[in-house]
Amino acid sequence: MATHRSKALLILARIHFAGLGLQGSVSRVTYATSASANPSGRQGFPKRGRKDSYGTARKFRKEAEPRAVKMPVDQDWPTVCPVAIPFRATAIPLPVRMGYPVKGDVSPEKKGNLELVKIPNFLHLTPAAIKKHCEALKPFCTQWPSALDTDAKCDQLFPIKVESRDYVFAGPSVRTPKACVIHLRVKLSSLNLDEHARKKMVKLVGERYCQDTDVLTIKTDSCPLRQQNHDYAMYLLTVLYHESWKTEAWEAQKTVADMEEYGWENSPSQKNILETLVRMKVAGQGDGEEVREQLLGRTEVQRYKDSVTRLKNEGPSESSLLQYKEAVKKILSL
Amino acid sequence: MAAPMALCRQLLSLARASRALDACVGHYKFNAIRSRLPLSSSLHTTAVLASTTSPITVTEEPDTLFQKVSVLVKCSDHAVLDSYEFFATMAAKELGITISKVFKPPRDTERFSLLKSVHIFRKHLVQYEIRTHYRCIELSHLTGSTTRVFLEYIQRNLPEGVAMEVTKIAMEKIPDHILEPMWKDQPTDDKSSQ
Numbered sequence: 001m002a003t004h005r006s007k008a009l010l011i012l013a014r015i016h017f018a019g020l021g022l023q024g025s026v027s028r029v030t031y032a033t034s035a036s037a038n039p040s041g042r043q044g045f046p047k048r049g050r051k052d053s054y055g056t057a058r059k060f061r062k063e064a065e066p067r068a069v070k071m072p073v074d075q076d077w078p079t080v081c082p083v084a085i086p087f088r089a090t091a092i093p094l095p096v097r098m099g100y101p102v103k104g105d106v107s108p109e110k111k112g113n114l115e116l117v118k119i120p121n122f123l124h125l126t127p128a129a130i131k132k133h134c135e136a137l138k139p140f141c142t143q144w145p146s147a148l149d150t151d152a153k154c155d156q157l158f159p160i161k162v163e164s165r166d167y168v169f170a171g172p173s174v175r176t177p178k179a180c181v182i183h184l185r186v187k188l189s190s191l192n193l194d195e196h197a198r199k200k201m202v203k204l205v206g207e208r209y210c211q212d213t214d215v216l217t218i219k220t221d222s223c224p225l226r227q228q229n230h231d232y233a234m235y236l237l238t239v240l241y242h243e244s245w246k247t248e249a250w251e252a253q254k255t256v257a258d259m260e261e262y263g264w265e266n267s268p269s270q271k272n273i274l275e276t277l278v279r280m281k282v283a284g285q286g287d288g289e290e291v292r293e294q295l296l297g298r299t300e301v302q303r304y305k306d307s308v309t310r311l312k313n314e315g316p317s318e319s320s321l322l323q324y325k326e327a328v329k330k331i332l333s334l
Numbered sequence: 335m336a337a338p339m340a341l342c343r344q345l346l347s348l349a350r351a352s353r354a355l356d357a358c359v360g361h362y363k364f365n366a367i368r369s370r371l372p373l374s375s376s377l378h379t380t381a382v383l384a385s386t387t388s389p390i391t392v393t394e395e396p397d398t399l400f401q402k403v404s405v406l407v408k409c410s411d412h413a414v415l416d417s418y419e420f421f422a423t424m425a426a427k428e429l430g431i432t433i434s435k436v437f438k439p440p441r442d443t444e445r446f447s448l449l450k451s452v453h454i455f456r457k458h459l460v461q462y463e464i465r466t467h468y469r470c471i472e473l474s475h476l477t478g479s480t481t482r483v484f485l486e487y488i489q490r491n492l493p494e495g496v497a498m499e500v501t502k503i504a505m506e507k508i509p510d511h512i513l514e515p516m517w518k519d520q521p522t523d524d525k526s527s528q
Contacts, residue, residue: 084491084493119411119413119414120414120493120494120495120496122418124491125421127424130421130424131428133487134428135428137429137483138429139390140390140483141429141430141477141479141480141483141484142397142477142479142480144399144475144477144480145399149475151401154401154505157507158401158505159508160505160506160507160508161401161503161504161505161506162503162504162506163501163502163503163504164501164502164504165499165500165501165502166485166499166500167497167498167500168489168497168498168499169497169498170494170497186508190508191508191512192514192515197515234509237512242515242516242517245515245517
């Protein structure tokens with residue numbers, strides 16, 4: 001019974017509100033408006049039990065002038081709106097309209113416009129406010145050292161780059177496991193490594209080294225905290241460095257298949273070309289160590305060696321194939 | 335090599351913000367600022383401490399150097415991102431931070447088809463889509479203190495419905511224990527550590 005009564009009262013109140021002359025906003029409402037019916041209707045509600053005729057005796061409070069009209073033009077806006085506030089049409093002195101235009105008309109006005117309430121506004125971050133905030137924050141900032149103006153200098157003095165990520169979002173959990181991941185990047189040319197150590201380091205890290213950019217990337221995500229991951233990455237780098245300088249006993253068993261680059265000395269190519277030249281009797285009769293040594297010293301043989309090495313290491317390309325062709329023609333005196 | 339190193343160290347040891355920005359002392363300072371200019375209403379309401387203008391403590395710890403700080407913001411509404419980009423770039427300019435790039439990665443659209451009706455009518459589907467717009471602001475050459483200040487300011491004023499991902503690339507010197515191999519003084523006898 002109570003609900004029926006309250007519903008009836010609400011309906012009556014709404015009709016009455018319309019009848020007071022605020023038809024314009026009510027009839028044009030095609031959007032959801034905030035507090036459409038009447039906030040003030042409740043005030044003028046007669047208490048239950050009183051047999052008052054609605055409307056004639058009761059006076060509804062006149063709508064007050066919106067605060068925005070009374071605001072001076074040259075007021076300090078950051079003081080008026082220091083924090084993020086929801087949009088209130090009566091408190092913001094801007095004649096702003098928002099929403100899809102009604103047919104034959106413009107967008108709806110700001111009064112009762114929910115679209116303006118829904119969207120986040122930046123009224124608290126006007127340029128004046130930003131300047132004020134930054135003035136207050138400036139003492140906490142530090143200058144970048146002026147000697148490190150170019151990237152080259154930075155890379156020379158600080159070769160190790162540590163990449164970390166932070167995430168800010170609204171979600172069900174406080175934890176973001178992705179935020180603990182660390183990527184440590186360093187150029188091998190900036191570390192103190194000799195030839196053997198460099199090759200061993202490259203073999204030890206495998207996939208983590210990029211040949212083209214000479215960058216070693218160590219990714220650590222096994223520890224729960226970012227600081228721990230960072231320390232672990234530095235530890236890995238230290239271990240790799242010191243291990244690569246060591247020469248183990250079994251490293252002497254390195255075969256041709258393990259070599260990183262092609263070496264012409266004692267390769268089938270060398271044997272074949274020497275065999276061919278000896279058969280062609282280029283250096284005169286006989287076949288022995290001295291003949292082979294002499295053949296090796298010749299410029300054509302050296303050029304052939306360079307072209308074969310280049311072809312094997314860099315792969316076939318226009319210029320390398322051309323070079324090989326010229327070298328072969330020279331050496332076989334075609 | 336020695337001279338620029340010394341210079342850097344000297345410059346690094348100049349006035350620096352206290353590391354304890356994230357510790358209670360930092361809170362103290364931020365509360366002091368907050369009493370003058372509350373930055374955002376979404377701050378957890380710790381009691382405003384007696385705001386005496388506490389001096390900025392300078393520690394001898396060297397500041398981290400960030401070669402690049404990349405801020406990627408995501409939202410469903412590109413207008414909000416436009417305003418946020420204006421705010422972030424202006425804040426960076428005011429604080430004297432070099433902005434290397436501001437660009438707009440292409441938006442992602444996630445579409446899916448759902449049944450219109452609660453029961454049966456499999457042939458009648460309705461399609462929805464979620465659009466995610468991105469904006470990326472890349473800053474370069476920042477110190478650790480400046481980064482912390484800037485990021486905290488930016489993140490406290492992050493509007494509703496916007497997510498942020500910050501990628502920081504810090505530069506570090508080669509630590510002392512990697513400068514020389516530790517076997518250098520020892521004869522190269524093969525340590526069979528199989």
